[in-house]
Amino acid sequence: MLKKILLGLVVLVLIFILYVVTFFKSGLNTLRTNPNESSIDYVLIEEDLSKRENYFTWIGQATILLNIDNLNILFDPIFNDRASPFKNIGPKRNVPPAITINKLPKIDLIFISHNHYDHLDLESLIDIQNLYEEVIIYVPKGDKKLLKQAGLINIEELNWWDSREFKDIEITFAPTKHWSARGLFDRNQSLWGAWFVQTNDLNILHIGDTAYDDIFATFKEKLGNIDLTFMPIGSYFPRDIEAEYHVDPHEAIQLSKDLESGLTYGIHWGGIFFTQEPTYEPQEIINKAMMEDPSLDFHTSLPGIIIDLPQRLVNENHSH
Secondary structure, three states: OHHHHHHHHHHHHHHHHHHHHHHHHHHOOOOOEEEEEEEOOHHHHHHHHHHOOEEEEEEEEOEEEEOOEEEEEEEEEOOEEEEEOOOOOEEEOOOOOOOOOOHHHHEEEEEOOOOOOOOOOOOHHHHHHHHHHEEEEEEEEEOHHHHHHHOOEEEEEEOOOOOEEOOOEEEEEEEEOOOOOOOOOOOOOOOOOOEEEEEOOEHHHHHHEOOOHHHHHHHHHOOOOOOOOEEEEEOOOOOOOOOOOOOOHHHHHHHHHHHHEEEEEEOOOOOEEEEOEEEEEEHHHHHHHHHHHOOOOOEOOOOOOEEEEHHHHHHOOOOO
């Protein structure tokens, strides 16, 4: 009888290991402790951003602070030391956020691309909403309950291709090719995607994470012109693991062309929390591609560089 119980336990353990290795291989890849190189350099923002207008800055990972139309918008804010459900275990931040929460300007809107811990950080959301209680948080379908249980308010939950209006802007949640999970047994129980923000001056797309997919070729027809895209370009190695979940820089370039994006800015690279490819390889590939193709408008920079929204884009002021 004891042998049967032990055999049953062994079988269950093997099934569990197979399940984890099969469906969480990308997550396991982030737990490697020896990345190829050190982390990216960065600039700490000390400036009073409340006095600036029409700019964006990459804070780290997929976190973007954007000011446009007198609104301050955060995409995928994570200011925590770890991208993990645990305080002392899991991927640890190698590069500090380019700005601290208490130096942020008054935040009006927050957009969450999906619920992975390096994109949806409850502690950061709570700290921001404690400072700015009127901030509205937009999340994919399936994640509102998680935020409500954490005590957060003013939450809007959208399905793919749902749209909402806020003042003079229109917000649409679009699908990408990725996945979601907060634990081992809630895989794909909530959605993942990209946020399209249509303002009076610019149409802006933020993609937190994605693999390459033909669906992006339909975005212009469904959404209209895309003036500025925030595009992930890192966490793509090794390809036998990551190709299903993360574009490499070459695919990101093709994706930008599929979108017919006016300007593309690379994010989610440099070993902020984890990476296996050489630290500056994504930037080097992008720069080389731009030298070879002068028509390609694809840039990236160190976290903390404040970039004014290009006037050539603002002045076009497309009619949609």
